[in-house]
Each structure stands twice: as structure tokens, then as C-alpha cells.
Amino acid sequence: MNSNSPAQKLRFTKMHGAGNDFIVLNGIDQDLSNITREQWQKLAHRQFGIGADQILLVEKATRPDADFRYRIFNSDGGEVEQCGNGSRCFVRFVLDQGLSSKNPIRVEVAHTVLTLKSHPDGQVEVDMGAPVFEHSHIPFNSNGLASKQEFHEILYALPTSNHPGAHDDWVGVVSMGNPHAVQVVGDIDSAPVKEEGPFIEKHPAFPRRVNAGYMQVISRNQIKLRVYERGAGETLACGTGACAAVVSGIRRGMLDSPVKVQTRGGTLEISWGGIVNGVAQPVIMTGPAVTVFEGETEI
Template sequence: MVIEFSKYQGLGNDFILIDNRHAAEPIITPEQAIAICDRHFGIGGDGVIFALPGKASTDYSMRIYNSDGSEPEMCGNGIRCLAKFIADLEANTEVNKSYQIDTLAGLIVPKLENNAEVTVDMGEPELSAPKIPTTLAGIEGKVIAQPLEVADRTWLVTTVSMGNPHCITFVEDSVAIALEQIGPLFEHHPVFPQRTNTEFIEVVKPDYIKMRVWERGAGITLACGTGACASVVAGVLNNQCDRLCTVELPGGCLQINWSATDNRVYMTGPASEVFRGQYSL
């Protein structure tokens, strides 16, 4: 079996995009996705994203397999790449063109700002602990600056869902965090029954923060869009940052706006094609 693919990246978070509009389910298996994502023996990527037919009133549907074969509900950088991929498939050059995309996290609406950037309406953040989900006990059902024991250290964590679970903690120096050791311990901590993404945030100033991330199912990545959104929400809840904030990730910067008007989170950042090709399974 030979598949055609396109490789896209958003701030170095790279994905293999597959035109799956002819079928309602992904045309490859999670096991095949693991092989394709291998950076030595495959194409290499943080995940495989499928552009599927839309449902009801939506234009398209999105599915994604992480590099470990797991399936997340959504991916912020990934949906920007998907929007750019769809526009390229349609040969669309219209500025401010938006798409209604069905995801496992619900309806997401990305808008093409120009040839390089996409703004995504990421929806409202979920703060209810059972819906994130986490078994951590918080005040009024929310986990904000609650202690969590990981690796013989007490961390103050805030949990947020942007359609997928995030655990955010604020640190003095994000570079000093040994992600490869501490990340898996957070991801697989028993208080997160569906595992979790974990963000380590260094506040530079109220409108500018630095973030390093351990992604559930992908490990260390150069960027995480939903994580950037969740981190700004957590920053506001902890009086650490403004609602309109630049988030610096190892791969570059995202602009995040948690609107006080409609409670929705808006993410703006780049997405671009790297190359196209064929792959034999």
C-alpha cells in the first residue's frame, strides 16, 4: 500500500497530513502511524493527522494519532497545520477563510489570517476536575495551585482542559527542568486517569511567558498549542499573566487571548508545508 502525504509544521511541532476525505475512518492503523512517525526508519513526525469528511454542518473532521499510536482529542498546532493543508488541497488563497472542523474535542474553527498564520477559536476552557479528568481535589471542583507530589517534590499545579487534559506548574527557570525524567512521571501520575500533558511555565512579564512541555503520547515537543492556551488560562487564574499573552516555546511564539467577553480562547500562530511525498506501508 502506498499513501500520499504532506509534511507540515507549526513552530517545529511536525505532522504527517493525509487526505482522508474519501473515507470516514483513518486509512492507516495506529501501529502504522508509529512506524511512519519514526524519525530514523519512517517519515518522522509528532503525529499523523487525517482530513476526513465533515459531519452535519461541519466542513471537515480531524483525527490524529500521536507518535506512540495513541489518539488525543485535539491538537492546537496540529489543527493549524490541518487548516493550511485543507486550504492547499482546495487551492484556496482567500484571506480570513475559516473552516468548521469536527474533532473529538468538539467543534473547532480555525481561520486563515494570511499565507503564514492561522487563528483558531479553541473554545472555552474546562476547569471542572472530573471533566479534565483528574482526581485531585480542588476548591469548588477546580484545581488551582494545588499540591502534587512528583519525584519527591511538591509542585503547585493547576489543571485545565482544552479538549485534552493539561497540568500546569510555574517554575523559576523552565530550562532547568529535566523534562525527559519528570515529564513521564506527571503524564502517568495516578491522579490523571487518562494521562496528562504537562507544562512548565516561567513568567517573564505579565504579557510574556516561556513554556516547556511534555506531551501525552508524544513526549518532548517543540510546541503545543493546546498547552499554550491552557497555560495562559492557568496564568490568569493564578494572577501570573494577562489574558492577552505571548507564549514562547522552544519552536517559536504563539499569541494567546483568553477573551473576557466570551470566555473563549483564541490562538494565533504559524503553519507551513515542509514537503510532500509517497510512503510505502
């Protein structure tokens, strides 16, 4: 949309999943094809726009095995592949808006199709697909990085800054449709998420950047988690980050499925069956999806 275009009315729904908040837009009944990256940024801006961690766009499916297509834009305006908390809000949105009466619903995202199921108690269950460990598919380049094996997981040493004497963070690397670097910390509250997260996010080992996860293990079935997300900064919850943390923790021999993941915005439950006969099993995430308000704005 150029600067000479007339203002466009935009209907939206504000939602959150465990505090990870979204602007959800119906791209089936309104034309959103010309919205620019700068306009996505303005909509997500917390002082000058509606405010959100991500913007979720509902569109018609482009493949026969899906009911809808689902696109995600970070608060910096960039489009990304996956958002776990957003997927739960997605299914709540399409059911509440009367766009579908199916349950479960199959949703097309960047590289796959997700199966989403709404429970009577308001919780939403998402089959997030299998975790990906192959470096070229994450993508991740480990050249020049020290590594060590811990149970079934290979950890890599990431320098936390360019300053001389800076320590390394040992991270497990996995993709849940988007890349994650997960490390274990002793105390989640004092973890240097805001200080080191931006450096890890843009580390050259990750050509598409990475989400930096900080996990404190409470018991074999409970963790606390903070995530510095690509293009959004630290959020109150990160669904794919919770999945990645649990997968990494199980592979490190620290956790047993299912795992309660306590984020700053709420609790998620993650189940993973591990690797069976050489095949990674799908990760199942269950958590809340809440509508905050509906409105109309002008762009």
C-alpha cells in the same frame, strides 16, 4: 491491515506549527480506515519512518455544522482529542490542497467544532473553545492531593516521583479539549521537563494521562513554555499547552491577555477573556503553519 495485505501507497504532507511537526494525510481521497496503531507508530518514527510528533487525518465531516472532521494520532499510535498547532496546519493543508475555499473553516474534532481562520500574512487563528475546569470533564481526580488557592486558581500538589523525599509540583489543572497540568518555574531551561514529565503524564490522578506544562513568566504579557506531551514526549511547541498555560497564568493573577508564548520552536499569541457572568470565554490562538514537503510512502 493484516500482514498478508498488499503494500498500500500513502500520499502525505509534512508540516509544522512552531516546530511541532506533523504528517498530514488526506483521508477523503484515499482509504486510510485499516491502518493499525503499529503502522501509525512506524510512520511517526524518526529513524524508520517519516517522523512526526503527531499524525493528522483529514476526513469528511460527520455533522452538519462542520466542513471537515479532524483526527489526531500521537507518535505512540494512540488517538487523542485535540492538537492546537495541528489545527493551524490542518486549515493551511485543506486550503493549499484545494479541498476547501472557505475562510474561516469549521472543523469537527473529538468533542466539539473549532473555527479556523487563515490570515494573509500566513498566520492562522484558531478559536480553541472555552477551557474546562470541571474535574470529571478533564478528567482529574484530586482525592488525596493537597491543594491551595492562588487568586482564582486552585493548585494541586503532585509528587514528582515515587522516591522518598521527592518534592511536590504545584499545578493548575485545565482541559483545552485534552488535559493539562501547568506549573510555574523560575528558569525554563533548567526545568526538569524530561525527568519529571513522564511521571506527571502517567500520574494516577489523570485517568487518561495528562500533558505536563512548565511555564516561566517573563512579564504580564509574555511567557516561555515547555510541554511534555502525552504519547509524544517533549515537543518543540504545544498549542493546547500554550492555551492552558495562559489560562492558568491569568487565573493565578500573573498574566494579562493577550500573551506571547515563546516555545522552543516559535512564538504563539494567546488571548482569553476570562470568565464572564460565570461563563468561560473561548481561547483564541494565533501562530504559524508551514508546509515542509510532500511525498509518498508505502505501508
